[in-house]
Amino acid sequence: MTKVRIVDTFFPVARGGTYCIPGPFGAGKTVLQQITSRNAGVDVVVIAACGERAGGVVETLREFPELTDPRTGKSLMDRTIIICNTSSMPVAAREASVYTAVTLASYYRQMGLDVLLLADSTSRWAQALREQSGRLEEIPGEEAFPAYLESVIAGFYERGGVVKLKDGSIGSVTIGGSVSPAGGNFDEPVTQATLKVVGAFHGLSRARSDARRYPAIDPLESWSKYPSVVPDDMIEKARELIRQGSDVGQMMKVVGEEGTTIEDFMLYLKSEYIDAVYLQQDAFDAIDSSTSGERQKYVFTLLAEILESHITITDKTEARRFFHQLTQTTKDMNRAEMDSSDFKELEAKLRQQLSEVS
Amino acid sequence: MTSGTIVGVNGNMLTVKFDGAVSQNEVGYALLDDMRLMSEIVRIRGDLADMQVFEDTSGLQIGDVLEFSGNMLSVELAPGLLTQIYDGLQNPLPRLAEQCGFFLQRGTYLDPIPRDTKWTFTPKTKIGDSVTAGEALGSTQEGIFEHYIMVPFSFAGKYTVASIADGGDFTVTETIATLKDEAGNTHDVAMLQRWPVKVPIEA
Numbered sequence: 374m375t376k377v378r379i380v381d382t383f384f385p386v387a388r389g390g391t392y393c394i395p396g397p398f399g400a401g402k403t404v405l406q407q408i409t410s411r412n413a414g415v416d417v418v419v420i421a422a423c424g425e426r427a428g429g430v431v432e433t434l435r436e437f438p439e440l441t442d443p444r445t446g447k448s449l450m451d452r453t454i455i456i457c458n459t460s461s462m463p464v465a466a467r468e469a470s471v472y473t474a475v476t477l478a479s480y481y482r483q484m485g486l487d488v489l490l491l492a493d494s495t496s497r498w499a500q501a502l503r504e505q506s507g508r509l510e511e512i513p514g515e516e517a518f519p520a521y522l523e524s525v526i527a528g529f530y531e532r533g534g535v536v537k538l539k540d541g542s543i544g545s546v547t548i549g550g551s552v553s554p555a556g557g558n559f560d561e562p563v564t565q566a567t568l569k570v571v572g573a574f575h576g577l578s579r580a581r582s583d584a585r586r587y588p589a590i591d592p593l594e595s596w597s598k599y600p601s602v603v604p605d606d607m608i609e610k611a612r613e614l615i616r617q618g619s620d621v622g623q624m625m626k627v628v629g630e631e632g633t634t635i636e637d638f639m640l641y642l643k644s645e646y647i648d649a650v651y652l653q654q655d656a657f658d659a660i661d662s663s664t665s666g667e668r669q670k671y672v673f674t675l676l677a678e679i680l681e682s683h684i685t686i687t688d689k690t691e692a693r694r695f696f697h698q699l700t701q702t703t704k705d706m707n708r709a710e711m712d713s714s715d716f717k718e719l720e721a722k723l724r725q726q727l728s729e730v731s
Numbered sequence: 732m733t734s735g736t737i738v739g740v741n742g743n744m745l746t747v748k749f750d751g752a753v754s755q756n757e758v759g760y761a762l763l764d765d766m767r768l769m770s771e772i773v774r775i776r777g778d779l780a781d782m783q784v785f786e787d788t789s790g791l792q793i794g795d796v797l798e799f800s801g802n803m804l805s806v807e808l809a810p811g812l813l814t815q816i817y818d819g820l821q822n823p824l825p826r827l828a829e830q831c832g833f834f835l836q837r838g839t840y841l842d843p844i845p846r847d848t849k850w851t852f853t854p855k856t857k858i859g860d861s862v863t864a865g866e867a868l869g870s871t872q873e874g875i876f877e878h879y880i881m882v883p884f885s886f887a888g889k890y891t892v893a894s895i896a897d898g899g900d901f902t903v904t905e906t907i908a909t910l911k912d913e914a915g916n917t918h919d920v921a922m923l924q925r926w927p928v929k930v931p932i933e934a
Contacts, residue, residue, distance in 0.1 A: 416876065417813065417876075423819070434816060444875075445875055450814050451813060451814055451874045451875070452813055452874060452875065452876070453813065453814065454812055454813060454814075454815055454816075454817070455815070455816045455817070456816075456817045456818070456819060456821075457816065457817070457818060457824070458818055458819040462818065462819070463743065463784075463785055463786055463787060464743065465743050465770075465771070465783040465784060465785045466785040466818060466819035466820050467819055468783075468819075469771070469785070469804060469819045469820055469928060470818070470819025470820075472804075472928035472929055473806050473817070473819055473820065473821055473928050475928075476806050476808075476926055476928045476932070477806060477808070477812060479931065479932040480808045480812075480926070480932065481812075482932075483865055483879075483881060483884075483932060484867075484876070484877075484878065484879045484881075485879075486876065504742075505744070505773065505783055508741050508742055508743070508744040508783075509744065509773065509774060509781055531931075532931050538865070539863070539865060539866055540866070540867070
């Protein structure tokens with residue numbers, strides 16, 4: 374439970390599960406990591422900054438103590454351990470650093486706590502393995518990575534999971550590994566080996582981050598094997614809509630808005646609407662940045678209702694204007710406390726706007 | 732203590748000829764002037780061990796001595812881990828910076844857990860109780876969590892609590908309990924335990 378809508382609703386990660394975030398640099402991995410460590414339903418956070426640029430690590434080190442923990446109101450650092458091994462430090466220690474991190478995480482798991490381990494980035498770690506393997510004069514595998522790369526990666530992720538302890542309490546280690554594939558090529562060995570063993574994949578996309586859509590998790594490429602907070606068939610419908618909307622969007626780039634039928638145009642607007650009000654989240658707004666599971670369920674059901682209703686507008690300009698208004702109202706609703714009167718008012722306003730056109 | 736001599740250097744990889752017994756993933760220290768450079772065995776062939784050094788290796792020569800520690804690469808587990816900033820070998824970076832300045836010196840290793848901090852120990856077991864690895868002997872408060880002091884994960888089999896501290900303030904290395912194994916030998920237990928990083932904890 375991360376309280377990030379696109380994660381919990383569309384691509385959830387179970388406690389004790391594993392997930393992977395491949396992302397080109399600058400796609401918002403760090404921000405996403407901070408938000409997850411702050412809001413995730415875990416006790417202890419272990420961050421392994423492995424082989425990242427020193428500048429990036431310094432940023433993490435400087436910002437982390439300043440983040441406030443929503444649970445205690447004190448610094449988030451009080452329940453965090455940071456292991457850092459920047460790209461300027463010796464390579465061999467980098468190989469050890471992820472193991473150090475996972476051992477510390479399992480230690481706290483033995484006390485019945487839930488631990489989140491964020492490893493950033495496992496690609497750099499794999500590079501250290503490659504360097505070591507090369508020096509040992511072993512026969513290289515694909516892209517000169519050692520032939521045992523896959524089993525080493527699998528062995529690392531297998532150290533996550535839920536355990537039942539002798540006294541009956543339950544502890545867990547959730548592992549989130551980021552991968553930085555060279556040139557954004559997801560077909561390279563590290564990404565592929567990781568995808569085989571993780572339970573969820575949050576593909577960050579450059580296009581989305583350039584379009585200033587946060588979090589930049591690509592709704593079409595990502596997947597998860599864990600159960601969501603809302604029923605599967607609703608998710609499937611929403612994903613189908615987003616997929617169609619993106620197809621229409623692509624087509625419109627070629628044939629222009631005039632060449633698009635009103636039905637297709639409506640699909641496009643609907644998918645943009647759900648993107649703007651549900652997939653995207655305001656990281657700087659205290660309420661919007663952390664949406665509880667219960668709230669996600671409620672709002673998502675409401676949105677599904679809106680998207681399924683038949684809208685009778687036939688004019689494209691009119692339709693665009695209508696969705697703009699709808700988006701604005703829903704965004705305001707996102708920023709309101711769930712039980713407040715503002716929230717209820719905005720919800721009523723939303724329903725009224727909808728009834729005027731259907 | 733087993734020692735060896737360096738017969739080859741390739742980047743951060745050393746080939747070491749040793750006499751005695753060594754094991755895979757064992758830690759050794761290459762001696763260079765007054766520095767001790769930490770390294771780990773990654774492969775053993777015959778009486779040659781390939782070791783990766785966790786530091787810059789410039790200056791090491793053929794014939795230099797390397798001392799094996801007898802332990803695998805391990806981390807220290809004890810109260811006081813939270814809020815720390817470590818490097819990949821569990822060196823506390825802020826304290827390291829206090830000692831060496833902004834440029835870290837190779838071969839400097841500090842205790843990951845401060846040895847002088849005292850923690851309030853509250854026992855959860857009493858003399859005569861039977862315990863196994865991973866069971867809580869007592870606890871201490873670390874931040875917002877109750878940090879369990881467990882029977883070290885490396886203790887195989889059943890143990891009987893022979894003595895246990897009544898509570899009070901202890902440093903992480905002070906003995907808080909003694910355990911008796913089935914053969915009748917006693918073992919001292921402190922709040923701090925070590926665990927090799929490449930082995931998953933199963934307790």
